[in-house]
Amino acid sequence: MKPVAVGPDTVVSVKIEMYDAQGALLQASSEPVTYLHGGYGGLLEALEAALEGRHPGESIKAQLEPEQAFGEYDASLLRVEPAARYGAGLRIGMEVEDAFEGAAPRRYTVTDLAGGKAVLDANHPLAGMALRFFCTITAVRQATKEELRSREAFHRCDP
Numbered sequence: 305m306k307p308v309a310v311g312p313d314t315v316v317s318v319k320i321e322m323y324d325a326q327g328a329l330l331q332a333s334s335e336p337v338t339y340l341h342g343g344y345g346g347l348l349e350a351l352e353a354a355l356e357g358r359h360p361g362e363s364i365k366a367q368l369e370p371e372q373a374f375g376e377y378d379a380s381l382l383r384v385e386p387a388a389r390y391g392a393g394l395r396i397g398m399e400v401e402d403a404f405e406g407a408a409p410r411r412y413t414v415t416d417l418a419g420g421k422a423v424l425d426a427n428h429p430l431a432g433m434a435l436r437f438f439c440t441i442t443a444v445r446q447a448t449k450e451e452l453r454s455r456e457a458f459h460r461c462d463p
Contacts, residue, residue: 312342315457317443323436336442363440377432387422
């Protein structure tokens with residue numbers, strides 16, 4: 305029997321390595337990532353497109369520009385606020401949630417602390433970066449009705 309190909313409404317298990325544009329490894333999955341394929345938000349859209357039609361055992365390389373990955377860096381998402389606003393335990397790398405000027409609350413990462421001020425950044429940490437992916441498909445199966453109804457994969461698909 306011919307193996308199921310990656311396509312709409314399939315559950316896909318894939319090992320993923322992510323590199324920056326200079327080739328430095330940023331992240332590698334120790335276990336396959338399992339997601340529901342077909343625009344359900346489980347994987348970057350451009351990466352899903354690169355996997356479309358492939359079979360278990362196949363590998364792909366894909367370079368995604370910032371707009372295909374985590375977006376362009378947006379300087380308007382930076383804020384400098386009094387550090388005291390967030391309490392004595394504030395540290396670089398912490399995440400805080402706050403709302404300014406009547407806008408909806410956002411999650412910010414503290415990127416700097418100096419002179420009683422905190423620099424807050426609401427950009428994704430990989431915003432503005434071109435990324436290279438190396439992916440190996442380990443398994444593919446048809447999604448169950450329950451998975452399609454919930455729009456997420458419930459179980460890994462084992463090879």
